[in-house]
Amino acid sequence: MSNSIFQAKEFYDFLTGKAYTAISRRLHKNFREAGIDITSEQWSILYSLWEEEGLTQQELATRTFRxxxxxxxxxNNLERSQLVIRVVDKADRRTNLIYLTKAGRSLKEKCLAxxxxxxxxxLIHVKDDHVRIAKDTLKTVYENLS
Structure with missing residues (x-):
């Protein structure tokens, strides 16, 4: 295998999961240790709703890339945990709007911490300029493919 193919494979493997998986697992562990009973996937939904409530399921799918x-x-799971509620959209009865409950809103600061x-x-051993470069690179990769 040529060096460039190996580097491309290594880069692709890293981008497609290793960093995301490691961060996701650590976030879930930190949530558990703090007594927060949500998954990292649920966190992404809550985070979107903390930014803007009353989103449709399609809007949440787009914002969270799911x-x-x-x-x-x-x-469904967040609703069972009483963190969100579905409300029928008055303008389009086929659509549900998703809102946080009081319990869902109250998790914000604890989750953000x-x-x-x-x-x-x-990022403990990553230099600020490396974070900036990585962010810029990933943004460019995303824009190239959007």
Missing amino acids: EKTAITRLI QANKTLAEA
Whole structure:
């Protein structure tokens, strides 16, 4: 295998899961240790709703880069945990709007603290200029493919 093919494979493997999986697992661990009973996937839904409530399931799917069927399952679980509620859209009765409950809103600060802790753990030995370069590179990769 040529060196360039190996480097491309290594880069592709890293981008497609290793870093994401490691951060996701650590975030889930930090949530558990803080007594927060949500998954990292549920966190992405809650985070989107903390930014803007009353989103449709399709809007949540787009914002979190997930399939609509996965969003349905995540919302079902968040609804069972009484963190979100579905409200029928008055303008389109076929559509549900997703809102946080009081319990869902109250998790925000505690969750953000754990997310910041996780990010600090992930970046502990990474120089600021390397973070900036990685961010710029990943943004460019995303824009190239969007």
